[in-house]
Amino acid sequence: xxxxMLALSETLPFARHLSELSxxxxxxxxxxxxxxGEAWVRVEADCKGRSVALVVSLDRPDSRLLxxxxxxxAVRDLGATRVGLVAPYLAYLRQDRxxxxxxxxxxxxxxxxxxxxxxxxxxxxxxxxxYTSLGQVYTIPNRVVHAAEAxxxxxxxxxxxxxxxxxxxxxxxxLADIASRAGAPYVILSKVRHDDGTVEVTAPDLHDHHQxxxxxxxxxxxxxxxxxATVKALTGARMRPAVCMAVHALFSAQxxxxxxxxxxxxxxSTNTVPHASNAIDVAPxxxxxxxxxxx
Amino acid sequence: xxxxMLALSETLPFARHLSELSxxxxxxxxxxxxxxGEAWVRVEADCKGRSVALVVSLDRPDSRLLxxxxxxxAVRDLGATRVGLVAPYLAYLRQDRxxxxxxxxxxxxxxxxxxxxxxxxxxxxxxxxxYTSLGQVYTIPNRVVHAAEAxxxxxxxxxxxxxxxxxxxxxxxxLADIASRAGAPYVILSKVRHDDGTVEVTAPDLHDHHQxxxxxxxxxxxxxxxxxATVKALTGARMRPAVCMAVHALFSAQxxxxxxxxxxxxxxSTNTVPHASNAIDVAPxxxxxxxxxxx
Numbered sequence: 001x002x003x004x005m006l007a008l009s010e011t012l013p014f015a016r017h018l019s020e021l022s023x024x025x026x027x028x029x030x031x032x033x034x035x036x037g038e039a040w041v042r043v044e045a046d047c048k049g050r051s052v053a054l055v056v057s058l059d060r061p062d063s064r065l066l067x068x069x070x071x072x073x074a075v076r077d078l079g080a081t082r083v084g085l086v087a088p089y090l091a092y093l094r095q096d097r098x099x100x101x102x103x104x105x106x107x108x109x110x111x112x113x114x115x116x117x118x119x120x121x122x123x124x125x126x127x128x129x130x131y132t133s134l135g136q137v138y139t140i141p142n143r144v145v146h147a148a149e150a151x152x153x154x155x156x157x158x159x160x161x162x163x164x165x166x167x168x169x170x171x172x173x174x175l176a177d178i179a180s181r182a183g184a185p186y187v188i189l190s191k192v193r194h195d196d197g198t199v200e201v202t203a204p205d206l207h208d209h210h211q212x213x214x215x216x217x218x219x220x221x222x223x224x225x226x227x228x229a230t231v232k233a234l235t236g237a238r239m240r241p242a243v244c245m246a247v248h249a250l251f252s253a254q255x256x257x258x259x260x261x262x263x264x265x266x267x268x269s270t271n272t273v274p275h276a277s278n279a280i281d282v283a284p285x286x287x288x289x290x291x292x293x294x295x
Numbered sequence: 296x297x298x299x300m301l302a303l304s305e306t307l308p309f310a311r312h313l314s315e316l317s318x319x320x321x322x323x324x325x326x327x328x329x330x331x332g333e334a335w336v337r338v339e340a341d342c343k344g345r346s347v348a349l350v351v352s353l354d355r356p357d358s359r360l361l362x363x364x365x366x367x368x369a370v371r372d373l374g375a376t377r378v379g380l381v382a383p384y385l386a387y388l389r390q391d392r393x394x395x396x397x398x399x400x401x402x403x404x405x406x407x408x409x410x411x412x413x414x415x416x417x418x419x420x421x422x423x424x425x426y427t428s429l430g431q432v433y434t435i436p437n438r439v440v441h442a443a444e445a446x447x448x449x450x451x452x453x454x455x456x457x458x459x460x461x462x463x464x465x466x467x468x469x470l471a472d473i474a475s476r477a478g479a480p481y482v483i484l485s486k487v488r489h490d491d492g493t494v495e496v497t498a499p500d501l502h503d504h505h506q507x508x509x510x511x512x513x514x515x516x517x518x519x520x521x522x523x524a525t526v527k528a529l530t531g532a533r534m535r536p537a538v539c540m541a542v543h544a545l546f547s548a549q550x551x552x553x554x555x556x557x558x559x560x561x562x563x564s565t566n567t568v569p570h571a572s573n574a575i576d577v578a579p580x581x582x583x584x585x586x587x588x589x590x
Contacts, residue, residue: 035547037355042398108368
């Protein structure tokens with residue numbers, strides 16, 4: 001069965017790259033917005049009898065969801081045999097339980113919704129905390145790809161005497177894995193999240209590490225509160241400027257400046273979410289999973 | 296069975312009013328946005344064993360859809376027996392066929408999506424053009440309420456010697472109905488939509504109508520291109536400043552100023568979409584339909 005790839009405009013550069021790597025051709029679509037904010041989508045590629053992979057990163061879920069669903073439905077109407085989703089970044093995984101009575105379990109609703117429109121899913125390092133697998137949220141076949149090796153390679157190639165830094169115990173296992181792949185040591189700081197939303201991070205004695213370059217690693221950096229508190233703790237301990245590394249660079253408007261102001265060095269991220277800090281290409285990691293599910 | 300009403304913040308004043316009129320109590324919810332744009336929703340009202348009506352106008356479908364769906368799912372998890380939607384304005388009805396190969400039939404996808412999350416639907420003057428009933432798009436029980444009588448009453452009470460004006464033949468039947476209820480004459484202009492998106496409206500000889508106040512009526516005013524061309528045609532025919540009346544006041548940023556600049560008089564709308572021009576209260580028209588479906 002011949003496969004086809006389609007992408008919304010924001011994920012188009014990533015999809016073009018993935019198409020070249022995988023050999024799955026990238027078809028044309030056209031999207032527009034009406035003055036009232038409604039979306040218009042047109043598929044120009046021939047979908048009949050083909051397995052279609054939609055490449056859409058979900059970092060702005062509000063504005064991506066409807067175009068994605070419209071696309072999925074249109075592609076089926078046009079005769080696609082299967083429709084899958086390649087979401088380099090997958091949204092709505094953080095609310096993984098009801099912390100207070102009456103809270104919407106958004107992870108489950110969002111997962112259930114997407115599972116109704118696509119037949120399979122491939123993503124990179126989804127934020128699984130209390131869930132142990134994506135299958136608890138998505139009822140469709142899925143493949144999860146990890147960026148750890150690509151991040152480790154970047155650290156090895158670009159950082160002088162790296163010291164990996166995790167902001168809290170929660171990150172230990174993941175950080176230890178990246179550190180071991182990078183052949184670098186690591187430390188775990190201790191994070192306290194206060195009721196008012198502020199985050200405090202305290203560092204152990206780092207005196208023996210003053211000749212190393214700290215690399216703070218987190219999966220999602222959005223408001224960057226945790227990363228900021230970590231950088232402040234490192235600056236306070238008179239460490240070198242920290243490299244700040246994220247898988248998914250959601251960075252809110254002020255986050256970047258606050259990090260610089262706190263003494264951070266280079267910001268580095270994978271290309272799951274388009275951002276100036278993108279330096280680690282994870283598209284090659286998706287090829288096998290996409291070929292397996294789309295072909 | 297006791298009923299309950301819940302509303303997203305943008306539709307809260309409307310819902311409060313509808314709650315008073317219908318006697319269905321309005322429960323509390325809390326909504327927030329995370330820095331990455333994800334929504335958080337919490338239902339504070341007791342939903343167990345109750346029939347819940349969600350009051351959400353869909354004029355900004357991108358930002359309303361997920362909170363609405365999260366709310367619907369949460370309310371069911373909390374034990375609601377039925378969940379309905381009161382959408383004073385219902386989005387995505389304009390793309391009612393594929394004008395070009397490969398176009399997404401967004402009306403059908405959006406209708407199908409909402410039909411999966413709510414059990415019934417009440418709305419006001421949905422934009423049905425090629426569809427003859429909402430049941431062709433929504434697979435759930437629905438009631439459509441018309442604003443014609445309320446608009447006619449407003450015209451009778453506020454306009455000196457009104458002359459109702461429809462921009463095109465498509466509006467004739469609806470306009471004739473409002474005119475007859477208002478006891479006023481009407482004229483239909485002729486509209487041509489050019490390929491480049493511009494709209495041209497030409498007026499017949501209006502010489503005998505110079506002592507009347509034109510009232511241009513349309514269901515949705517968004518970019519206001521049609522209304523603007525109509526006002527220009529009336530100004531060109533040396534008519535009095537036209538009252539511009541819409542059921543659903545979506546008004547894009549420049550639309551209002553362009554209308555004023557073209558010589559429009561007062562802008563008037565119903566309160567299905569919150570806007571400075573709201574003058575016609577349609578909440579009372581919903582009471583019967585909501586009580587019928589929610590109770």
